[in-house]
Amino acid sequence: MSNYIATVGVEVHVELKTNTKIFSNSINGYGEMANSLTNVVDLGYPGTLPTLNEEVINLALKAATILNCKIRREMHFDRKNYFYPDNPKNYQITQARTPIGYDGYVEIEINGEKKKIYIEEMHIEEDTCKSAHRGTKTLLDFNRAGVPLIEIVTKPCMESGEEAKLYLEKLREILFYGNISDCKIEEGSMRADANVSIRKSKSDPFGIKVEIKNIGSISNVALSIEKERLRQEKMIEAKETFKPQTRRFDDKLGDTVLMRVKETGNDYRYFPEPDIPFVIITDEMIENAKKTIPMLPDERRKLYLEKGVSKINTTKLIQNRVLSDYFNNLLNEFTNFQIASNLLLGDISGYLNKTEKTINDTTLTKERFIELINCIEDNTLTSKNLKEILESILTSKKSIKEIIKENNIENITDDSAIKEIINKIIMNNPESVNDYKNGHDRAIKFLMGQVMKETKGQIDPKLAMEILQNELQ
């Protein structure tokens, strides 16, 4: 156990899922040809002026609501002045003094206990362009310049990499479910920086702060924080001093590497952006934003468990928003939700993955799905039968019963008929029956195989097993 307490704060940049950029009408897109999604505004041409995309305000209001933030009712933008080739105007339009949201929190569960991670503020800003270094040259792609971002800054309220990881996972989940961002870390639409310091006791002042940038995954955030905590501990124990600094996480090294020492506080010469008038956030704007917030994961989890879905299925459903949304549609119906979730996560997911479709691309309406669930529940259809006709179910509009009929699937659900078949098999296989009675469990599997063969699988295996065991007594 360490003698030190780590203090961790996290800054997250999230790209907003808008149609166009924040200050121009260029398309907000990823993976297009370099510099194809740009115009004179994005390029910072002389004489150009920013416009303001209302979609951005709406999404930021949604995010602020989801993050339990207070909302600034009169806000403006500021210019952050610094020279860098990826910064086309050599100032970034951001919100320094009037962030749209402040004093919020996100709840995580750590070691079975709930903990609130406090949000200091969240503000709107524009993304920079992307630079690629080729030998002595640097290439600039302005497609990303002007993509809307929100930056979410926590208070220094976390104590471990694990907490930061849980916070980021939660943040990603709710922002994704809120339709605010696609939160793809690998595409840079969600980026996290961590601030780490250590001290001996909570009554001590905060230690020297080190910022870690360029962390490529959530698990690496946790790793880099732990590595940084150890590095600082070693230095302090060895009575070495260090300055506030910026480090980056090196994937290959699996450790942090010094980028630059912060000599003095950066002077960004912030001042209110004169090209964009103050924005007044009305009650109506907030209400409209709230209205478009879909059901969030925590509520979904609660509901699914209440409806009898297993914990594992609940977790899996929430990992796939499209399926979860589809599943939500069923919640007001009376059906077996565990079977429904098994079907969605099992055979149906298999088919969807294979055919690269989503559930919404299939013909499985709510009514047909419920019919399907009922057929499974009353053994009209076994899982083996289902595999045979799954494609028809998902591509035709016929009722499930019709499809079953067309495929000559008729399950033997009549107990006496099953008994008759089973008794015939018992008669024909006395050795196996003997083996079973002498305690050889394998024998019953053989007999069961014979039953399935005889019935061509058109029988509910559970039911057959029950009857077989009874008849063998």
Next chain:
Amino acid sequence: MKYLNLKIEEINKLLKEKKITPTILVEEAFENIENNKELNAYITLNKEEALKQAKELENKEVDNILFGLPIALKDNIITKGLRTTCASHILDNFIPIYNATVVEKLKSKNMIIIGKTNMDEFAMGSSSRTSYFGAPRNPWNKEKISGGSSGGSATTIAARDVLFALGSDTGGSIRQPASYTGIVGMKPTYGRVSRYGLVAFASSLDQIGPMTRNVYENAILLNAIVGKDDKDLTSAKKEEEDFTRFIGKDIKVLKLAVPNFFMSDIVNIEIRNKVKDIIKVLENNGAKVDYIDIKYIDKAMTLYQIIAMGEASSNLARFDGIRYGHSKENPENIEDVYYGTRAEGFGEEVKRRIMVGSYLLSGENAKTYYNKALSIRDDMRKELTNIFKDYDLIIGPTTTTTAYNLDDPMDDPKKSFMDDVLVIPVNMAGLPGLNIPIGFDSKHMPIGMQIIANAFEEAKIYHLASFIEKELNLKLDPKGGEHNE
């Protein structure tokens, strides 16, 4: 026959009757410009394109009063395909790929852009002598300045090269040169004309406006360039109006205020006397005139320096040699691209203002200076707006002196700002203000009067200005020889 010396209504009639063509007007304009070459009013001429455009117009219907007329644009207004330098070395190879909104509006009226006029580098200065291309000369006396920063536009109008020019006014840059050269120059209300495509100097103050020979033509040109623009969030949505509508009406109804500060001894006595003469004329014609004190207007200069230089330091950061304009050759690294390009590209005054502006926004200074200046500016705006509860217009001199010599020393930056001490309060409050020539000093240099109205009341300004113009009936052609003194 010099068609461009005719009144606009007469030219329009001749065009409609097909007695003349736009080509004749364009050719005449270039002939005038050529004859006045030594005035150095232009940085770039648009000869080939203008003639081509004039030719194309010959088969078109003459559908508005500005049809086929040549116009000169200050060289900080972005013109697609036509070099736009801001009179700076850093943009001396810059050919824009889009048009300013005002340019699109002029094109929709089928006006013909004749060229880009000389100015102070990035509009920073008040004599146009910070131009990389040398200063323009005053048509009334070639040894004198034309003022600035819209010195080239003022020069070409005063010299009667063309009827129309656009300037920009951040701290008097339309009205002051208009006063020095004896023309009519209007700085409209902030937000009246789109700034999209005006290379920004101080974003919260910049405004494009018309510079013309007379009041009517000024109002006509303003009619053509105003309007809410979706590309400029600071542009204002207003009902369409005709700015000429009060022209020629009597002035008995007008209540006028003269700020005592405007008539204090900071202003040359000849100018004060001339303004007093005009006030008498106005009173004799039934206008009511009061001398009043206005709080804060003597502080406007200080506020202006803080706000304009702060904003400029940020606005000019984009000129870095990476995407357009001048770039240092064979730079060693990225710092060298920045330092080298900007050291080579910017002139002394621009560098000075960027440095002062950066300092003013640096660290705690932003709170001490810039934010405080913004808040006092609000107080000043309120104070001025209050005046208009009791008065229709504020009047006074436009400048403290008439145009001075081109070779007067430039090493006193405060002096340059003092040239604009009477025009700057208008920008600080976002109000409209206009210069109207009211006579000449003992050296036969023009004297101007400033008329200021409440926000969006430009029509009232033209009302009074047209009366003064008619009443004085000055001969304002420098080559006309005789002065109405």
